[in-house]
Amino acid sequence: MENQGTVIQLSLWESLFSPNLNLVPFVVGISMGYILNVICFMPLGFLVPLISRIYEKAGKCFLFGFGxxxxxxxxxxxxxxxxxxxxxxxxxxxxxMAGWLILRLLMKNRMIRRLAGKEQDCNRGWYLPVITTGIAFLATFIS
Structure with a gap:
């Protein structure tokens, strides 16, 4: 009887953890999926510095995107x-980083600077982008 319980746990674990890793970069080259991933993450680099002044620096924004x-x-x-x-x-x-760079270029425009300034006056710190991203991340597993 104990062996059957172990077999069930192993089969459950195997179906739960199924790593399919590709650690060699650009094996396939730059595909349409690669370009779509770049485009999909541009709003994150654009909006996170607008939400919190902490991420205005390129290094902080890079670390957030990497994380x-x-x-x-x-x-x-x-x-x-x-x-x-x-x-x-x-x-x-x-x-x-492309989104961050676009924001930097747009910040040269006076109107964008004014809008960003109003939002940054009520700076919510580093945690608002982290919490928002965490909720969106958890929602994919719940649904």
Whole structure:
């Protein structure tokens, strides 16, 4: 009887943790999926510095984007039929930084600076982007 319980746990664990890793970058080259990952993460790099002054610096925004993307890629090891891919991590971080750069270029416009200034007067600190991203991340597992 004890062996049957162990077999059930192992089969449950095997279906729960199914890593499909690709740690070699650009094996396939730059595909449409790569470009779409860059585009998908651009709003994160654009909006996070507007929400909190902490992420106005490129390094902080980079670390936030890297952390979010790394969390997504690690979670895919626990999701059947998903692959953890270094290309996705690179594309996501590249998208965050492209969004940050676009925001920097747009901040030269007076109207955008004024809108950003009003939002930053009520600076909510570093935790608001983290909490928002965490809730969105958890919602994918609940639904």
């Amino acid at each position: 979010v993307s790394l969390g997504i890629e690690i979670s895919q090891m626990f999701t059947p039929y998903r692959a953890t891919d270094i290309d996705d991590l690179v594309a996501n971080v590249l998208g965050v």
